[in-house]
Amino acid sequence: MNSEKIEIFDTTLRDGEQVPGCKLNTKQKLIIAERLDKLGIDVIEAGFPISSPGDFESVSEISKLVKNAKVCGLTRANKKDIDTAAEALKYAKRPRIHTGIGTSDSHIKYKFNSTREDILERAAEAVKYAKSYVEDVEFYAEDAGRTDNDYLARVCEVAIKAGATVLNIPDTTGYCLPEEYGQKIKYLKENVKGIEKAILSCHCHNDLGLATANSIAGAINGARQIECTINGLGERAGNTALEEVVMILKQHKNLNFHTDINSKMLNEMSLMVSDLMGMPVQPNKAIVGANAFAHSSGIHQDGVIKNRETYEIIDPAEVGVNASSIILTARSGRSALAYRFKHIGYDITKNELDFLYQEFLKIADRKKEVNNDDLYMIMETCSRKIG
Numbered sequence: 217m218n219s220e221k222i223e224i225f226d227t228t229l230r231d232g233e234q235v236p237g238c239k240l241n242t243k244q245k246l247i248i249a250e251r252l253d254k255l256g257i258d259v260i261e262a263g264f265p266i267s268s269p270g271d272f273e274s275v276s277e278i279s280k281l282v283k284n285a286k287v288c289g290l291t292r293a294n295k296k297d298i299d300t301a302a303e304a305l306k307y308a309k310r311p312r313i314h315t316g317i318g319t320s321d322s323h324i325k326y327k328f329n330s331t332r333e334d335i336l337e338r339a340a341e342a343v344k345y346a347k348s349y350v351e352d353v354e355f356y357a358e359d360a361g362r363t364d365n366d367y368l369a370r371v372c373e374v375a376i377k378a379g380a381t382v383l384n385i386p387d388t389t390g391y392c393l394p395e396e397y398g399q400k401i402k403y404l405k406e407n408v409k410g411i412e413k414a415i416l417s418c419h420c421h422n423d424l425g426l427a428t429a430n431s432i433a434g435a436i437n438g439a440r441q442i443e444c445t446i447n448g449l450g451e452r453a454g455n456t457a458l459e460e461v462v463m464i465l466k467q468h469k470n471l472n473f474h475t476d477i478n479s480k481m482l483n484e485m486s487l488m489v490s491d492l493m494g495m496p497v498q499p500n501k502a503i504v505g506a507n508a509f510a511h512s513s514g515i516h517q518d519g520v521i522k523n524r525e526t527y528e529i530i531d532p533a534e535v536g537v538n539a540s541s542i543i544l545t546a547r548s549g550r551s552a553l554a555y556r557f558k559h560i561g562y563d564i565t566k567n568e569l570d571f572l573y574q575e576f577l578k579i580a581d582r583k584k585e586v587n588n589d590d591l592y593m594i595m596e597t598c599s600r601k602i603g
């Protein structure tokens with residue numbers, strides 16, 4: 217059976233850039249946008265054009281630069297934001313305006329001091345107005361994760377009727393459980409009149425560490441676009457990590473989904489974004505962390521040396537990492553030690569290995585990691601004794 221495509225909407229340059237300390241200038245945004253386009257992203261959310269003259273310029277320049285992806289600009293549900301986004305996107309080959317409004321009772325009451333009926337009207341007006349500029353209008357129901365499903369379905373209906381082609385269902389506060397978020401998408405698929413005219417999109421935040429799981433649950437239940445960022449960057453605890461979504465869909469073939477992302481570029485993308493944003497990636501980050509393919513305990517190392525698949529579900533080459541690494545620590549065994557000695561040119565016998573291993577453990581117990589210099593020293597000390 218042919219697999220279905222999940223569109224990848226990258227918001228590194230918009231939601232990712234909202235992270236304190238991660239602000240980018242136009243030149244930096246252009247470097248990232250050019251690589252995102254090569255990576256195979258379907259939609260690049262380039263910024264929030266009304267936000268500042270600098271961000272307007274970034275969206276405008278990215279619109280001129282990007283060849284393949286759709287370029288998207290975010291707006292609130294008002295004319296001035298939409299006018300500004302349309303102006304910034306005017307050079308884009310495939311422009312998208314992303315407009316919307318908060319729909320949870322908390323947002324309606326506290327942010328807007330408004331009513332559900334008024335929000336329905338404002339949603340419809342914004343979509344219609346955006347539609348007067350571009351064909352491709354995405355509508356977001358902010359805080360959809362905490363919005364009552366019946367009301368959310370009404371919001372989606374008015375947005376579709378006004379011309380929205382993508383309906384973004386953000387779990388803005390990262391509150392939902394995967395089952396709950398998946399059921400929300402299913403409910404909308406089954407209860408929104410005209411839903412066949414639009415695709416549903418997941419935009420999940422990571423406040424409870426569930427952003428990726430929720431996005432996958434959304435896809436399983438009918439969403440066909442996932443919004444995500446390189447390294448999972450984004451407001452507060454971040455967004456769904458692009459590299460995680462792409463590799464989950466690739467590894468779990470039974471889900472019967474595919475993306476157009478060139479996974480071999482994931483590692484370089486992660487390093488580039490981390491570098492330009494000045495935001496280090498935690499070493500244990502899935503897929504792109506420095507330790508994602510590093511093995512440091514003896515039993516695992518022995519397994520990986522015999523066959524990589526014993527402890528790795530992804531071939532590192534698939535995500536652009538040269539090879540797995542065997543890190544020597546006091547938890548390593550003889551197998552790893554022999555492997556690393558071989559790596560620096562020493563083929564050792566079993567008896568020699570027993571001897572070298574005892575010396576190795578003395579050093580390993582004093583250090584966090586045993587490096588090649590330590591290995592040369594162990595060899596020099598022991599070769600005198602071994603003879």
Ligand SMILES: CC(=O)SCCNC(=O)CCNC(=O)[C@H](O)C(C)(C)COP(=O)(O)OP(=O)(O)OC[C@H]1O[C@@H](n2cnc3c(N)ncnc32)[C@H](O)[C@@H]1OP(=O)(O)O
Nearest residue numbers: 264266267268291292293294316317318327328358388451
């Ligand atoms: C969930 C998200 O990530 S949404 C995107 C978040 N990103 C950003 O906010 C970054 C860009 N933001 C900005 O540069 C500024 O906040 C601006 C330019 C958008 C607005 O600045 P200001 O006009 O000074 O407004 P301020 O930020 O103080 O308050 C936001 C206003 O927008 C209103 N608003 C918020 N969301 C929406 C919406 N979707 N549609 C319409 N109005 C909205 C708020 O009610 C508030 O209006 P009020 O002042 O009448 O109460």
Ligand SMILES: CC(C)C(=O)C(=O)O
Nearest residue numbers: 356358359386388419
């Ligand atoms: C603007 C929307 C899409 C958003 O970022 C959110 O709700 O988290």
